[in-house]
Amino acid sequence: MxxxxxxxxxxxxxxxxxxxxxxxxxxxxxxxxxxxxxxxxxxxxxxxxxxxxxxxxxxxxxxxxxxxxxxxxxxxxxxxxxxxxxxxxxxxxxxxxxxxxxxxxxxxxxxxxxxxxxxxxxxxxxxxxxxxxxxxxxxDKLWAPGMFKLGQLAKSGFFGKILSVRIDGCYWVFEGDLQRPQRPSWNYRAKDGGGMILDMMPHYHYMIEDIVAPVERLVCLGANHIETRWDEAGQPYRSDADDACYAILQLKGGIVAQVMSSWCIRVRRDDIINMAIDGTNGSAIAGLKNCWIQPRLATPKAQWSLDAAAPVDFYSDWQLLPETDPYVNxxxxxxxxxxxxxxxxxxxxxxxxxxxxxxQLAELSEQSWHEGRWVDVPQKTM
Ligand SMILES: NC(=O)c1ccc[n+]([C@@H]2O[C@H](COP(=O)([O-])OP(=O)(O)OC[C@H]3O[C@@H](n4cnc5c(N)ncnc54)[C@H](O)[C@@H]3O)[C@@H](O)[C@H]2O)c1
CATH class of the missing domain: 3.40.50.720 (NAD(P)-binding Rossmann-like Domain)
Known part of the structure; x- marks a missing residue:
């Protein structure tokens, strides 16, 4: 039926x-x-x-x-x-x-x-x-397989006491003069509703609050790194919206989150967005596709050494979480x-x-940037 x-x-x-x-x-x-x-x-x-x-x-x-x-x-x-x-x-x-x-x-x-x-x-x-x-x-990021697994780890208590969170987001967006840009030009014009903070902070808000804890206060620095781009018709325009943001967020329970999000950064990490959580009992890092863990007792000994080229391969000590369900978009x-x-x-x-x-988180981030100070995030009253 x-x-x-x-x-x-x-x-x-x-x-x-x-x-x-x-x-x-x-x-x-x-x-x-x-x-x-x-x-x-x-x-x-x-x-x-x-x-x-x-x-x-x-x-x-x-x-x-x-x-x-x-x-x-x-x-x-x-x-x-x-x-x-x-x-x-x-x-x-x-x-x-x-x-x-x-x-x-x-x-x-x-x-x-x-x-x-x-x-x-x-x-x-x-x-x-x-x-x-x-x-x-x-x-959507909550159902991306890597982030979904990160959420499951948090729910299961894998981390122990969560100490900190790091989000590394986005990628180089072509300016449009040499390579065709992979995003629409309105994203880079303030008057048309563009800007990294408005575009990405809403994603980071639900990722952080759903997986970890509510945001209590923040400080954010935005930037407009690239000031000229070329539009869909190949014409140069003034790209005056913020194209990167660098924020520190304090979450409930004293957890510290760092958010780095930029359309002017070339990717050398596992995915377009990575979110890492460090806790007393273990750490995890997720991209959209995959999630890796390192439990407390599997943590390799890291120490300064300038004598050997690379004494520890820090990537090899992480365990990739398995796929347990078929992939659905x-x-x-x-x-x-x-x-x-x-x-x-x-x-x-x-x-x-x-x-x-x-x-609201995006707006407060912009406020923090323009006023150059920490701002409190109003807490929901139930
Ligand atoms: N969930 C995500 O991961 C994600 C990723 C990128 C963008 N977005 C969001 O999706 C939305 C669309 O972004 P996009 O990248 O698809 O942009 P786009 O420019 O490719 O598409 C915008 C659509 O709006 C229409 N439009 C533009 N001006 C209009 C007008 N005056 N009247 C009627 N229709 C008009 C366009 O014709 C087009 O169909 C944005 O709000 C963006 O923030 C979400």
Missing amino acids: ADRIGIIVNGATGRMTKNQHLINSLVPIRRDGGVKLSNGTHLIPDLLLVGRNADALEALADHLGIEKWSTDLDAALADQQYPIYFDGVTTKLRANNLLRAIKAGKHVYCEKPTAEKAADAFAVANAAKAAGIRHGVVQ AFRLEWELFLRAVVEGSPFPWNLDVAAGGV
């Missing part, structure tokens, strides 16, 4: 929506016969692609075997056959789009960040609460959980409230 559920997918031709939400998530869910519900039926998404460019939408819909597309968001929101609205457009447009969808009575699911400003992110979360709809936000896993939450009422804690905390 199969049930169907309509989903409006706005920003369909964008990089993330097309690749992660359509090609890696919703299209394979449809191809595989839908999401299996607890009563044994399958839930098949009916998709309505929305965007600005009719030709691009039609071509994408044809390519993916999707029947419906539209350039009229209001008409889509008025269509009762589509109870879910997904927003994957540029960050600047998100809060307003979400408010429109909530007003139209839709359940909403969206990319991060949920707004440019914390006040708007909290307003959207409150509107969703008042409307009684289900809401969710992409927190992180975006798809979260979509499946959200669709179950909508039709079965199951809990979905990765929601607009939590995501507003991520936007």
